[in-house]
Amino acid sequence: MTSSNICWGIEMGFGAIKALKVENDGGALKVLDFAVINHPKVLSTPELDQNDAMRVALGTLVSKHDLTNTRVAVSIPGHQSFARFATLPPVEPKKVPDIVKFEAVQQIPFPLEEVEWDYQTFVSPDSPDIEVGIFAVTRQKMAEQLAMLHDVGITPELATLSPVAAYNALAVDLEFTEDTPGTIILDIGTVATDMIIAEAGRVWVRSFPIGGHQFTEALVSAFKLSYSKAEKLKRESDQSKHARHVFQAMRPVFSDIVGEIQRSIGFYESVHADANLKRLIGLGSTFRLPGLRKYLKQQLQLDVYRMEQFKKLSLEGPRAGEFQASCVNMATAYGCVNQAFGRAPLRANLMPVAVLKDAMWKRKIPYFAVGAGLAAAAAGAMFIRPLIDSTAFQGADRPTVIGTVVNDARRLADDANQAGVTADSRGAMQASEIVGLVDDRALYAAVLDDASRLISMVKDAVKAQVDTDSPISKQLGDADPFTLVTLNTDFLDSPEQSSSSSRDVEENMNSLSSRIGNLRRVKVTAEFDVPLPDTTLGGFMYDIVQPILQDELPKLQSLYAIESDKAKPWESGNSTSATRSTTRSPRSARTNPRARSTGGSSSGSSDINSIAPFEYSTPEAPEQTTRVTVTWFAVFDMNSYEGDE
Secondary structure (H helix, E strand, O other), rough: OOOEEEEEEEOOOOOEEEEEEEEEOEEEEEEEEEEEEEEEOOOOOOOOHHHHHHHHHHHHHHHHHHOEEEEEEEOOOOOEEEEEEEEEEEOOHHHHHEEOOOOOHHHOOOOOHHHEEEEEEEEEEOOOOEEEEEEEEHHHHHHHHHHHHHHOOOOOOEEEHHHHHHHHHHHHHOOOOOOEEEEEEEEEEEOEEEEEEEEEEHHHHEEEEHHHHHHHHHHHHHHHHOOHHHHHHOOOHHHHOHHHHHHHHHHHHHHHHHHHHHHHHHHHHHHHOOOOOEEEEEHHHHOOOHHHHHHHHHOOOOEEEEEEOOOOOOOOOOHHHHHHHHHHHHHHHHHHHHHOOOOOOOOOOOHHHHHHHHHHHHHHHHHHHHHHHHHHHHHHHHHHHHHHHHHHHHHHOHHHHHHHHHHHEEEEEEHHHHOOOOOOHHHHHHHHHHHHOOOOHHHHHHHHHHHHHHHHHHHHHHHHHHHHHOHHHHOOOOOOOOEEEEEEEEEEEEHHHHHHHHHHHOOOOHHHHHHHOOOOEEEEEEEEEOOOHHHHHHHHHHHHHHHHHHHHHHOOOOOOEEEEEOOOEEEEEEOOOOOOOEEEEOOOOOOOOOOOOOOOOOOOOEEEHOHHHHHOOOOOOOOOOEEEEEEEEEOOHHHHHHHHH
């Protein structure tokens, strides 16, 4: 069962994967584990397959650390995403989303249907204006990121931008407020630098393409080294006797970084005339380069600090020193964890809705199992007690008056049979039954509508998963995921009037039987063809069909209540490999008319095509198709039903 108070924050960097496992213990955060998985070669190395190298590093993380039964939050590199800022006019709060959407269309260089995006507003107490930050990433890039995580069995529930996570880490750890001095957070990565300005309760973000890669290239050019050797020299430059020469070789890149910072500060101050920036806090391994902090301080005229350790996060034990040395690289992972626990001031989440639903259902599955166990225990108790009572009753002496009454009853029954008063009177009621066929026309129309809605909702749910690159959507392709073959209905006034097969179905659904009791109901049995093999059918039925049948479909029906077995309202038949292309009517189902006169459900059938015929062409199915039988009950007497709940 997934723990809601333990979370892994993961930064998938170009130099290394940084991961942090934190427990939220009553508001205080406690580090349980951490990892820094360095790539054998930085992903900016020429001719290196970045995706393969990232998968290898993720596999190493999963193999060495336990990521099961915890929440996972990941970051997206700033240079692969978008952060745009705009000032909104003073408007009513309810109109802000519409104006923000208009600004998003103007600011994001892609159509909105091609991106995952979120926003956050900032309001300064000294200004009536509303500032908005718009954060976005293309769906293609998000799909690639999620695919790499899925390959190693990781399903995150939160995805945010690296600069947003870095800000959240420092804002929580250093307790940023509106009175905090204007601060620049500079996170120098492998291929790009994220610059975050935090001042007076507002945030501004910019990423520019200068990072550790450019420093390495400068050493390659100056000393005629291979890329790998230049990268090693850069990392060990503070220990080298040639540190001064290394610094001179990298000085042009220092100048380029300072130029970009000054350009960004100039733009920020032109938009915010009251800006008052006082300090700069550095993140990332590049900040360990000798002379970098001193150079920045001289050129920018700001106090320059490097994140040496977190104030509100620490690790006890033999790895405490190792964790403190890694703090300069852990801010992004720390920020992801803060946002997952709801402690972060910026809450932009770019995770696709379909993936969020999938993660939510996976978390609910253990609760369903516990509920099923409790239901089984309750059902067992219900049957054990009558068995004990029956045993005690059979062992007791039977009073003689009981035998006398039984004999009198048998004699009276024989007299009634001889008099003919117990003969079957069905023939006299045939005309009444024929007239009664039209009494439930609204009922059967509603049942057919529900079957149609179920098919439509399943198709929409499968289409919604296409962009998530889900295995089910891949296997289905363009085929119809849910094709109706037959539809059967049995009207049941009470369990005593049910057929033996219907009673068996309901008795096997203990929790369902206890809910519907003796209420009038219609048992609906529908057969569907699903173009999936039986081995992969379970995921499709549990994740897509069952939630629609039990949660979404009942909300659309007011004529009766829709109830089904909560554990498994479906059965699968044999898979077939024949490719089909036929024309038929989905309403060519067998329906049983309402039969009150005989005290039971009718076993006859009638053709619904005579009521509402239509033809459709079933698309060509894949090679493997599985026949699935879905059963649900339309329960009447709504007031009584709701009272039982």
